[in-house]
Amino acid sequence: MGWRGFELIAAAWVCSAALIMLMLPMFRRYALARPNARSSHAQPTPQGAGLAVVLATVLATGIGLLIASAGEDVAREAAMVLAAAVILAATGAIDDLRPLGPLAKLVPQVVAVALVVVFASPGEARLFPTLPLALDRALAILAGVWFVNLVNFMDGIDWITVAGCGVPLAALAILGAVTFQQGVTAPLLAAALCGALIGFSPFNKPVARVFLGDVGSLPIGLILGYGLYRLALAGHLAAALILPLYYLWDSGSTLLRRMSRGETFWEAHRSHIYQRATNAGWSVAAVVRQIFVLDLMLGALAFVSVWQDSLAVSAVMLVMAMVLVAVSVARLTAGPSAASETSG
Numbered sequence: 001m002g003w004r005g006f007e008l009i010a011a012a013w014v015c016s017a018a019l020i021m022l023m024l025p026m027f028r029r030y031a032l033a034r035p036n037a038r039s040s041h042a043q044p045t046p047q048g049a050g051l052a053v054v055l056a057t058v059l060a061t062g063i064g065l066l067i068a069s070a071g072e073d074v075a076r077e078a079a080m081v082l083a084a085a086v087i088l089a090a091t092g093a094i095d096d097l098r099p100l101g102p103l104a105k106l107v108p109q110v111v112a113v114a115l116v117v118v119f120a121s122p123g124e125a126r127l128f129p130t131l132p133l134a135l136d137r138a139l140a141i142l143a144g145v146w147f148v149n150l151v152n153f154m155d156g157i158d159w160i161t162v163a164g165c166g167v168p169l170a171a172l173a174i175l176g177a178v179t180f181q182q183g184v185t186a187p188l189l190a191a192a193l194c195g196a197l198i199g200f201s202p203f204n205k206p207v208a209r210v211f212l213g214d215v216g217s218l219p220i221g222l223i224l225g226y227g228l229y230r231l232a233l234a235g236h237l238a239a240a241l242i243l244p245l246y247y248l249w250d251s252g253s254t255l256l257r258r259m260s261r262g263e264t265f266w267e268a269h270r271s272h273i274y275q276r277a278t279n280a281g282w283s284v285a286a287v288v289r290q291i292f293v294l295d296l297m298l299g300a301l302a303f304v305s306v307w308q309d310s311l312a313v314s315a316v317m318l319v320m321a322m323v324l325v326a327v328s329v330a331r332l333t334a335g336p337s338a339a340s341e342t343s344g
Contacts, residue, residue: 008067008188009173009195012060016199019052024203024210031096033211045208047096050216053196054089057223058082060192077185080120081226084112085219088148092214106145109218113144116226120185125233144225147244150251151221152214156275158206159288161217162197165224167295168243169194172227175239175306186230193223206284231306238314239302242321246294249325250274273329280335287332294328 027046061082065075091108094100117140126136155161169190176187197220203210212220224244232240241248250273258271277287298321305317 008060008064008191009198011063012056012192012195013199015059016053016056016196017202018199019055020049020200020203020210023048023052027210031213033096033213045211047211047213048093048215049200049203049210050212050214050220051089051093053193053200053212053216054085054219056196056199057085057189057192057219060195061189064188064192074184074188077120078189081116081185081189081223084115085222087112087115088218088222089215092216092218096213096215109145109148110141112222113141113148113225116222117141117144117229120226121229122233127229127232127237140229144222144229147225147228148218148221150247151224152217153251154247154272154274155212155217156272157278157284157287158204158208159201159284160274160291161212161220162201162204163288163292163295164244164247165220166194166197166201167292167299169197169224169227171243171299171302172224172231175231175303176227186227189223190227193220206288235309236302236306236314238318239305242298242302242305242318243295245298245321245325246291246328249322249329253329273332277332277335280333282332282336286336290328290332294324297324 024046027048031046031048032044033047061078065078087108091100091105095105117137121137121140124133126133127140128136131139151161151165154164173187173191173194176184176190200212200216204212228240228243231243254272274287274291278284282290301317301321301324305314308314
């Protein structure tokens with residue numbers, strides 16, 4: 001990795017773990033997550049470790065900028081993305097302590113995503129060259145807000161965000177270091193956040209001692225979404241879809257299913273695929289392990305797509321990725337006994 005990326009990941013890792021240990025008594029006292037309709041835990045558990053993850057990401061990014069001797073443009077872009085992440089972290093922190101209404105959460109999300117899309121996008125670059133720039137940016141903002149909420153909704157069992165976001169972040173960091181097509185800022189932020197999530201992982205190991213909370217899941221969704229957006233703007237839309245494909249599939253199919261049934265889809269629920277998998281008999285660790293392995297395979301397909309830089313190859317990689325996700329989803333929802341019979 002360029003710009004001494006492994007050192008950056010290690011710095012974020014250590015910083016995140018240290019901050020969580022220091023803040024854990026505060027989380028236990030002021031930020032208990034009590035079981036609700038969406039929860040997978042049975043006992044009140046401290047939340048808010050996402051604050052430490054965000055702070056570690058900010059500090060490690062600053063270190064990375066110094067190590068890379070980054071220019072003014074790179075520093076400005078990183079500052080803009082981190083400022084947007086802090087807006088979402090503040091919103092999430094308030095919501096963790098005293099739940100906000102839908103509009104009070106949506107407005108800061110739109111503002112934060114718009115800051116990133118409008119001010120951290122390279123010049124006239126767009127996802128769909130045939131569209132007017134304003135329309136392209138508007139669609140990107142809409143997709144970004146959805147992705148931020150997607151990551152938040154998917155943070156429902158121990159370790160899932162570490163696996164489901166950590167692998168794509170690591171892939172973005174490596175891809176950026178190899179190609180630099182999406183600029184230096186995106187891989188730098190991806191590496192910093194990946195390291196911070198690794199530092200968080202021992203504390204979130206099933207059964208978790210502490211949760212991220214919305215203070216963490218919202219900015220994590222923003223930074224990951226930003227990295228994927230920059231990858232797509234660099235001409236690798238297929239790879240940007242492949243990396244988070246399990247999350248896209250789970251959240252998208254769940255949303256469509258709930259809407260088709262006339263359910264109030266914006267309310268807390270336990271009908272995501274990973275939640276149905278635990279209901280079917282899979283342990284939390286087994287579910288996360290399967291998602292982790294799946295994401296590693298998706299990462300490999302994304303690498304091939306970027307490496308070949310061919311429309312035909314990218315299409316094949318995307319189809320293969322969809323098949324892998326479909327097989328994994330079928331396995332998870334069938335339950336461990338059915339999976340054992342199939343493999344046998």
